[in-house]
Amino acid sequence: MSSNPLMNQPTPELVAAYLANRLSEAEAQSFELYCIEHPTFARDVEAELALKDGLREIVARDLGGMDRSSLAFSFTSASRYFTDRRRRLLVVTAASFAICASALVLFQKRRTETPLIAVESLSQWPASLQKASRAHVTLLRTRGSSPELEAVEAGDKVLEIKLLPDLPISVEAQGPSMKYAIRITAADSPKSEILRLSGLRPAADGFLTIYVRTEILRGRAWIIRLESTSPPSHQQYEQEFPIAIDSAPSAQH
Amino acid sequence: MDGVNHSQKHEITDSALCERIRFGDTQAEGLLIERLQPGLRLVLYRATGGNRDLASELSQETLLVVLKRLRDTGLNDPDGLAAFAAQTARNLAIAHRRKDGRRRTDIDHEALDAIPTPGRDSHSQVELSTLGVIVAQTLDQLPTERDRSVLKRFYLQEEDKEKICRDLQLSDLAFNQILFRARGRFRTLLSAAGLEKRDLLDAGETQ
Numbered sequence: 001m002s003s004n005p006l007m008n009q010p011t012p013e014l015v016a017a018y019l020a021n022r023l024s025e026a027e028a029q030s031f032e033l034y035c036i037e038h039p040t041f042a043r044d045v046e047a048e049l050a051l052k053d054g055l056r057e058i059v060a061r062d063l064g065g066m067d068r069s070s071l072a073f074s075f076t077s078a079s080r081y082f083t084d085r086r087r088r089l090l091v092v093t094a095a096s097f098a099i100c101a102s103a104l105v106l107f108q109k110r111r112t113e114t115p116l117i118a119v120e121s122l123s124q125w126p127a128s129l130q131k132a133s134r135a136h137v138t139l140l141r142t143r144g145s146s147p148e149l150e151a152v153e154a155g156d157k158v159l160e161i162k163l164l165p166d167l168p169i170s171v172e173a174q175g176p177s178m179k180y181a182i183r184i185t186a187a188d189s190p191k192s193e194i195l196r197l198s199g200l201r202p203a204a205d206g207f208l209t210i211y212v213r214t215e216i217l218r219g220r221a222w223i224i225r226l227e228s229t230s231p232p233s234h235q236q237y238e239q240e241f242p243i244a245i246d247s248a249p250s251a252q253h
Numbered sequence: 254m255d256g257v258n259h260s261q262k263h264e265i266t267d268s269a270l271c272e273r274i275r276f277g278d279t280q281a282e283g284l285l286i287e288r289l290q291p292g293l294r295l296v297l298y299r300a301t302g303g304n305r306d307l308a309s310e311l312s313q314e315t316l317l318v319v320l321k322r323l324r325d326t327g328l329n330d331p332d333g334l335a336a337f338a339a340q341t342a343r344n345l346a347i348a349h350r351r352k353d354g355r356r357r358t359d360i361d362h363e364a365l366d367a368i369p370t371p372g373r374d375s376h377s378q379v380e381l382s383t384l385g386v387i388v389a390q391t392l393d394q395l396p397t398e399r400d401r402s403v404l405k406r407f408y409l410q411e412e413d414k415e416k417i418c419r420d421l422q423l424s425d426l427a428f429n430q431i432l433f434r435a436r437g438r439f440r441t442l443l444s445a446a447g448l449e450k451r452d453l454l455d456a457g458e459t460q
């Protein structure tokens with residue numbers, strides 16, 4: 001039918017890897033080509049994607065609408081929560097106790113562990129953070145006024161930061177050798193660098209994504225610096241994104 | 254697809270479809286759309302960073318471009334139809350991103366908030382979409398806490414199957430059965446809600 005190297009139906013593991021964005025660009029494109037050639041299979045993948053998105057939505061909704069209790073709690077109680085409102089008060093009360101206990105445990109634990117964690121993909125998420133909820137911030141290049149963005153978060157969160165390099169060429173045209181580095185420094189002290197990740201490549205959508213623990217950013221303004229690192233012959237690219245994480249959970253974006 | 258049954262649809266090759274469209278066969282155009290659209294939506298869902306609305310809109314646009322090309326000049330290699338459609342979709346997504354970037358001259362918090370962030374809605378949003386409600390019902394119908402845990406760890410935390418099986422002392426077969434059961438119930442509920450025949454990626458509308 002085509003020159004697609006993926007001739008046999010992808011395994012469930014491959015589907016899972018695709019949905020988790022763990023495939024290389026070439027593998028992902030090959031998988032997508034198979035999907036276009038096999039619409040019934042594509043619909044199955046769409047159903048899995050919908051299931052996954054629905055699960056995320058439930059957790060996100062609970063974290064926003066309730067007292068942002070732990071992810072595990074939110075998940076198991078999600079459906080019952082909105083079908084039986086009488087249990088809601090009990091659930092919230094129990095959750096409050098659970099949050100206090102968790103906070104105490106986390107406080108003790110954090111005293112001995114490094115607060116700085118940044119990873120490039122969900123698959124690299126440390127197990128200790130997998131129970132934490134994720135918040136998302138997307139920062140785009142803006143011109144004119146200050147591009148400062150305030151992200152409001154509370155609790156022990158992992159912030160997903162997506163950066164879009166504003167280059168006049170596509171990801172494909174940049175080629176595989178085009179890489180970026182991301183640095184985070186305090187806004188009032190440019191020398192105080194708390195994080196550096198290099199060798200980053202944008203995904204097919206053009207975004208560079210990193211995950212950072214909110215805890216290390218809260219209560220201060222930061223500058224995220226995005227710069228191209230290779231190849232040297234390319235036009236150098238550098239861009240800054242201010243960001244502030246407010247510790248007040250009730251504040252608005 | 255009036256006049257064309259299920260088995261016939263799959264007997265028609267891409268090459269034959271292209272030829273029929275070239276000669277003005279509108280029924281063949283319908284078949285082409287039905288064939289390409291689910292895969293194109295996946296391509297564009299990823300290419301737009303998980304923006305369902307944009308992916309849906311661009312998939313329509315892609316089909317228009319492909320159809321126009323097939324009506325006008327056809328393809329040099331009709332067997333490469335799927336690859337041509339995929340590349341057209343990606344090009345449209347890239348063009349849209351560039352256009353969007355040029356338009357943006359000032360910070361627009363509303364626009365930033367509207368940018369799709371898979372897995373995270375705004376804090377103030379408390380209502381679940383149709384999809385969220387159906388997934389919640391699916392969870393309710395799973396027989397054990399262990400089944401819910403498998404779903405959470407596999408789809409939400411994206412853990413490896415092997416690790417989940419090891420932790421929960423599940424065999425490969427048992428793991429597959431849990432997922433199969435969950436997917437089956439999900440599809441049944443989707444169908445009961447009249448969503449299965451619609452675009453699944455459009456099911457995010459709030460009830």
